[in-house]
Each structure stands twice: as C-alpha cells, then as structure tokens.
Amino acid sequence: MVSVHVYGKLRRFAAESDPCGDSVIDVPHAAGDTVRSLVVRLGIPLDELGANVFVDGRYADLGSPVEDGARLGLFPDDMQLLYKWYFRPKGTNE
Amino acid sequence: MDPERTGVRMDRMLRVNMTDRSATFEPLPAAYRNRAGRWLTSSIVHDEVPASCHPLGPNNKVIFSPGFVTGTAAPTSSRISVGGKSPLTGGIKEANAGTGWGRRLARLGIRALVVEGQSTDNRFWLLKVDTKGATFEPADPWVGKKLSEAVAAIAAKSGGKERVDVCAIGVAGEHRMGAAGVCFTDREGRASRYAGRGGLGAVLGSKGLKAIVVDDSGAADVPIADKATFDSGRKKLAAALGEHAITKPKGALNSYGTAVLVNILNEAGGLPTRNFREGRFEGAAKIAGEAIFAGNKERLGHDLYNHPCSPGCIIACSNTWHHKDRSEHTSCIEYESDWAFGADCGISDLDQIAELNLLCNEYGLDTIEIGGTLGVAAEGGLWKFGDGKRAIELVHEIDKATPLGRILGNGALITGRAFGVTRVPHVKGQSMPAYEPRAVKGIGMTYAVSTMGADHTSGYTIAPEILGVSGKLDPLDPKKTDLARTFQYATAFIDSTGHCLFIAFAILDIASGFEGVVEECSGVLGTKWTMDDVGRIGKAVLDLELDFNRRAGFTAADDRLPEFMSREPLPPHNGVWDVPDAEIDKVFAS
Ligand code: SF4
Numbered sequence: 001m002v003s004v005h006v007y008g009k010l011r012r013f014a015a016e017s018d019p020c021g022d023s024v025i026d027v028p029h030a031a032g033d034t035v036r037s038l039v040v041r042l043g044i045p046l047d048e049l050g051a052n053v054f055v056d057g058r059y060a061d062l063g064s065p066v067e068d069g070a071r072l073g074l075f076p077d078d079m080q081l082l083y084k085w086y087f088r089p090k091g092t093n094e
Numbered sequence: 095m096d097p098e099r100t101g102v103r104m105d106r107m108l109r110v111n112m113t114d115r116s117a118t119f120e121p122l123p124a125a126y127r128n129r130a131g132r133w134l135t136s137s138i139v140h141d142e143v144p145a146s147c148h149p150l151g152p153n154n155k156v157i158f159s160p161g162f163v164t165g166t167a168a169p170t171s172s173r174i175s176v177g178g179k180s181p182l183t184g185g186i187k188e189a190n191a192g193t194g195w196g197r198r199l200a201r202l203g204i205r206a207l208v209v210e211g212q213s214t215d216n217r218f219w220l221l222k223v224d225t226k227g228a229t230f231e232p233a234d235p236w237v238g239k240k241l242s243e244a245v246a247a248i249a250a251k252s253g254g255k256e257r258v259d260v261c262a263i264g265v266a267g268e269h270r271m272g273a274a275g276v277c278f279t280d281r282e283g284r285a286s287r288y289a290g291r292g293g294l295g296a297v298l299g300s301k302g303l304k305a306i307v308v309d310d311s312g313a314a315d316v317p318i319a320d321k322a323t324f325d326s327g328r329k330k331l332a333a334a335l336g337e338h339a340i341t342k343p344k345g346a347l348n349s350y351g352t353a354v355l356v357n358i359l360n361e362a363g364g365l366p367t368r369n370f371r372e373g374r375f376e377g378a379a380k381i382a383g384e385a386i387f388a389g390n391k392e393r394l395g396h397d398l399y400n401h402p403c404s405p406g407c408i409i410a411c412s413n414t415w416h417h418k419d420r421s422e423h424t425s426c427i428e429y430e431s432d433w434a435f436g437a438d439c440g441i442s443d444l445d446q447i448a449e450l451n452l453l454c455n456e457y458g459l460d461t462i463e464i465g466g467t468l469g470v471a472a473e474g475g476l477w478k479f480g481d482g483k484r485a486i487e488l489v490h491e492i493d494k495a496t497p498l499g500r501i502l503g504n505g506a507l508i509t510g511r512a513f514g515v516t517r518v519p520h521v522k523g524q525s526m527p528a529y530e531p532r533a534v535k536g537i538g539m540t541y542a543v544s545t546m547g548a549d550h551t552s553g554y555t556i557a558p559e560i561l562g563v564s565g566k567l568d569p570l571d572p573k574k575t576d577l578a579r580t581f582q583y584a585t586a587f588i589d590s591t592g593h594c595l596f597i598a599f600a601i602l603d604i605a606s607g608f609e610g611v612v613e614e615c616s617g618v619l620g621t622k623w624t625m626d627d628v629g630r631i632g633k634a635v636l637d638l639e640l641d642f643n644r645r646a647g648f649t650a651a652d653d654r655l656p657e658f659m660s661r662e663p664l665p666p667h668n669g670v671w672d673v674p675d676a677e678i679d680k681v682f683a684s
Contacts, residue, residue: 007357008384019384050339057363057373057533057666073361078339078346079354081599 002027002038002066008076010049013042029068036062038072050080104317105205108228110221112301113152113211117221117228122205128619131161132188132589133635134206135177139186140638142208145645149181149293150270150300152212158199158261158306159207161592162615165200165316168328169335171592171614172197172404174261174278179646180292182272182463182505183522183547186642189289192404192412192594193278195259198310199223200592213302218268222252224309233304238265240456241277241285244305252307255283262305264458267295269495271503272523273463274299277455280403280412286425287403290460291549292524293505316618324617327610331597334607335408338600347411347596348400350383352429355528356436357382363666364533366526367437368479369469370519373533373664377442381432389444390416409596415448424452430550433528434465439472439485446482453489459503464489466506466525474513517658522547522648531655532664532671539673540581542653543681545639583632590631591615640682650679 004025006014014023027038035053039046039062046062052075053060066072107120129137135157147153157177164171174196180187199207202225213219218233236244241264252258259279266274274295275288298304318324335341346354359365360378367375379385390398393416403412403426412426427448435441435450454461468485471477476498477484491499501512506525510518519526524547531538541548588595591611601607609625616623659671 005361007361019388020380022379052358052361054361057361059362075358075361078349079358081340081346081355081358 001068002029002033002070002072004038004042004072004074006044006074008079010044010074010076013044029066033066034062035060035064035066035072038066039074044074048076050075050077052080105203107206107208108204108223109208109210110228110303111211112209112213112219112303115213115219115230117230119227126205128621130205130590131159131164131173131175131592132177132190132586133631134159134590135175135188136186136635136638136642138206138208139177139179140642142210143179143642145179145642146647147179149179149184149297152210154179154297154300156209156276156294156297156301156303157206158196158209159205160196160200161590162618163328164592165197166318166324166328166614166618167406168324168593168614169332170407170409170594170597172406173589173592173594174199174289175589175592176276176289176294178294178297180294180524180547181270181296182291182293182507182524185522185547185646185648186545186639187292187294188546188589188639189276189291189294190589191276191278191287191289192280192407193259193261193287194281194405195261195278195308196592197405198259198308198313200316201310201313202308203313207306209298209301209303212300215302218302218304220248220304221306222309223306225312236262236304237268240264241458242456245277245279245285246283248305248307249279249283253309253311255279257311258307258309260285260305260307262458263295263298263303264456265493265495266458266503267299268304269500269503270296270299271459271492271500272296272505272508273460273467273503274458275460277458280425281401281405284425286455288455288460291462292546293460295458318618319620320617322617323613327613327615327617330606330610331601331614332408332610334600334604334610335597338603340599341409341596343408343410344399347409347599350387351400351411351413351427352596353381353383353386353413353427353432355383355429356432357384359433359529359534360437362533363664364530365433365437366519366528366530368440369438369473369517370526370530370659370664371517371662372666373530374666375437375440375442377440378437380442381436381444381447383429385444386413386415386427386432390414393418394420407594409594411596415444415451417445423448424455427451428461430528431461431465434462435468435485438465438469438528439482440479441482441485442480443482446486449486450482450489453486453493457489457493459489459492462527463505463525464492464502466519467502467509470506470510470515470518470525471502471513473515473517474509476513517662518656519659520548521655522652524548530664532659532669533667535671535673536581538655538659538671539678539681542655542673542678544582545636545643580629582636583629586632586635587628590635636682650675653678
C-alpha cells in the first residue's frame, strides 16, 4: 500500500477533502511503481500536478520510484514554491 | 522641493541627531549615488558606525533607505530597508518591510534617513518629515501604548492615513529588548508590517525615537532618468508577476499567503516542530494557508483573497484572520509567524496563533524571535508545548516588562541561558526561522554564513541556475557552498531594489521578469546595468557586511549551527547537521 497525501485542489481525489485536515488516499502498490504510474492510476491530470512531489519526505518527481509502504505527497501546480529552484529530485529516472 | 530633482535623481540624506534633536538635509555623497535600499543602509552602517560600538549606545545608528525603484510605478516595490548594528547578534543588520512609508520618503527625495546620537532627557520623541523639512514633538502620549492605538492617533493628528505613513516602536523597543522590531503602517494604516529581525526597534528605543511620521503631500514624483528603459522593465516584471501561478491574482500567495509553505515543509519533513525536536507537526494542516483560507470563508461566508501590504503590490499576499463574529483579529499571519507560534510551539489552534501574532504587533516584537523564544521557554519548563493560553500570558509579561518579560523579550539565546536550556536554535544570537537545517541543508548553510544571524531571507528562493550556478542539489546533500553564496548575492541585490523578495518566485521562472527588474533600476538611475551587475552588486553588499562583522569581532567560529543539531537526529529523516566546517568556511572565502 502507498499512502498518498494530496493538497490544495488535488484534495478532491481523496474521500476526506477537508482543507484543514489530512487528505490521504491509500493505493495498492504494484511492482515497478513510480510517482507517474501512481498519479495516472489515481486519475490525477498531470497538468494539475506541480513540482512539489515528495516520496517519504524526499523531494521527488514523476520518474522517482515508489516502494510499497511509502508516503507520497502531491501538491498542485499553484503550490510549487521553493523546492524546484533549489533542488534536484531524488532518484528520478526522467 | 529641490528644484534640481528633474531628470536624474539628486537625492538627499536626512541626518537626525537625537542628542541635540537636530535634523539636517545633506546632499547624498557621490559615492552613494547609485546605492539604495540594503546596499545603502549597509554602506552607511559600514562607513559610519564603529563596529565595536555598543548597539544600544550613542555611537550606533539606524539607517532607513527606500530601494532604487521605490516610489515609482514599478510593481511590488514599496519596501523600506532598515539597517544598524544589531543588539541581538552584535553584527550588522538589515531588515525590510513593505509599507507606503518608504514610498513617501522616496517621493520626498530622501534616499537615506540616518538616526544618530541618543536622547539625554529620558523622553521619547516623534519625528515628522514632510516637504517643509523635519521637526520633533514629544511622544509622551503614546509611550507604553499598544501600537495600533499609538499609530492610529499619530496618523490622525498628522493629516490622516491617506496622507501619512507611520514608523514606530512598541513597548519592547522602549525597553530596549533584543526582540523589538520596527513597525510600519500597511496600506490600510494598520500597525502590522515589520522590519522585524535583529532588534532594530531596541536601537531606536535607545535613541529616544518613538515614531517617525512621513507626509509626502506636495512632493514631486520620483524622477526617472530613462523613462523608456524603466517602462520596458516594469512592464516585463508586471507581466511575469501577473502570469506566474505563485504570484498571479488568486494564485498561491494571493489565496493562501506565504503560509502555503506549512504543508509543503511538513511533507518534506523540514517543518521545525516543538523547538526543533521533530521535522513534522501533526497539527500542520490545521494551521496551514489552506486552513486560514477555509477558516475565513467559514466565518465570513465568502472567499477572502489576500490584500497588498503596501501601495503598488500586485502579488497581494498579506492575509487577515477573522474572529467568529467576523471582525478582524489580526494581519498578517505570514508563514514564519504561523510556524513560530504554531508548529514550533506545538499549537494547532489558529485563533491562539492569531492572538500571539496580534500581541507581537501591539508590543512591537519580532514574531520569529518570540515564537523561537517560547519554544526554548517550554524546554526550560516555563510552559508546556501546545498550551496556547499560557503562551499568550507569557507574551503579556513582555508588555509588562517584568523581569521574566524582559528575559523573553531579549530572545531565544538569552532565554536559553536564563533557564539552562541547551537546545537553542539560533545562529549569532538570532533565532532560526521556519526551515529545519537538518532537512533542508542549503538553508542551514544560509543560516550559518549569513551576515544577519539565522535568517531565511538572506538567501530565500533564489534560483542557482538562473544566476549561473550549475546543477541543483539534493536537499539532504551537505555540499551547498556555491548555492549559499549565490542565493545571498541575489537576495542582497533584490533587497537594494526596493522590490519585495517574493517577486523572486516569478522572476526565477520567467527570465524576462528578472531582466525587467534590472532595466527598471537602470531606468531610474540612468545606468546601463545588465544581469551581470546583479552578482556584482550583491557581492558588493555582502562584502561591506562581512567586513563590518569582521571588525565587530566575528570569526569562522560564529558561522556555526548549534551543537545539538549535529548530535540529535531529526525525525522523520533522522539526519543530523553534517556539513563540514571547512565547507561552510569556503562560502565567502574568495
Ligand atoms: S508580496 Fe506580500 S509581503 Fe511582498 S509587498 Fe506584496 S503583499 Fe507585501
């Protein structure tokens, strides 16, 4: 299982979409999962996703692998502050 | 007005001596002709303040300077830079705020206002500056008062908030406390915008200057040497700010304010929690920008977007928080204040955070320093993390200037010493802002080497690739040398322009926006600057500041993070601060 934490306008993909709480989607893990494969499986349009993507709290991107049991954090395109200017995503294949 | 102020800037300096209460206009020295904002405040501190002076003695000075383009039609450019020797760090300090106050000063042709000397009669004074000159009045009626009341009364008797802006210190500054900031009025006349860090409010207090009211009615527009270049630049910048998802209307900053960062840093494991014991706060979502937006909507019955803190700001990131009865509680809960009273204090109730923010605005305190201090005070057994009621009581102690209040009002380091706490997150005596160095090492590097003490704005958000440093880095990677240096140069340049640092979010992605900023400056000054001048000017500013600090006695040993960060692993990444000292010392070695 991967627990996907979504923020901003992406909260609508979770059952609990209260902006003052945690919006979490539990997704069964499949072999070879990456951020991209999970985002696509959840039906989140890629153009709504911003650069603030975190796998277990590490800055990541669409190509980053996601292990079973991981926490994936996804912020929309209008919340991409800070990280993308400073840092290279971890473990990306893209 | 000076009749020569046509075409090219012929700005003046206003020198105010509090010892004999004299105010003299002087021509701006030729060497400072093309300096403004942080470049000018740091230049004057460097050139005129003896580095070894006592920060609260008669030889320290407080310098105010609007940026190159402040007072013009350049978007988001109403910042005022304030400089001096910091009572908190003992080094040079530059802090800036968004306010119409600097804009009015610029329109009066005053590139720098220098406050020197020290009142010898134990009284506080009000300085009034307008087209006729500068005059003093006793400030007795406002001493000890809440800043909202003092500032409203001063504005009302000086022609009203449409005509004047006010700069003032609160009770904390009157008592010369190290956490005292310098408060400025926002666009609506609220006492809410702070040049907060480093205790410059205490320096004004030590001089006996309670407030400065600036009235620019009758002043001419700021002259622009090359209007075509200026207009081209300001349009490029406005276009970049208007189109970028972070800075555009109803974009991230306009909707959620800077507190949008709460959830981001929390997800990254870099949100310092309970005095930097952890990197994630279980209450983060309850205090984040999204929660502020949702809470206001629930209480007001409609969406509330943020407002500009100062005239001409098109980003408009400044928020308000409202009581259940819809009345306004406080403005503005910025990311750092939200974090300081929220995650760092273990408080997840926005009403309590808003109250703490309001009290700091009323008493003239830096929210970051006070939040950090409360975190240390909880370690010292003065209260329990999460007990917002008790935290509020402790801040009232500062207003009463009780012995406990004076300890707290002097910041995290002093409080840690007084209560025997070793986990004190500070650098050079200034408490750390809202980014955990063990999780975001580039920012840790910035804290370590900043001339200002632990300061996020010293190197905030500046793109390495745009400024010619190749390659982005892993946030947990310890090699941050080039990054930290480049960030600080670019920031020092933006701080000199008079633009708010938040333009960086857009101009880092949209290169024409950054070019626009350089063109605006060239347009005002009649220079022919290019992007290459950004690094040159940034370096010039930093070199002055580093030289002052060296003369004030700082060595490499001061460029260090507190020991506990190398010893205590920080959840959830469980990393320690492991950047080698030699790596830190390379940042400004060249
Ligand atoms: S972006 Fe925000 S802080 Fe900056 S000038 Fe505008 S309202 Fe003020």
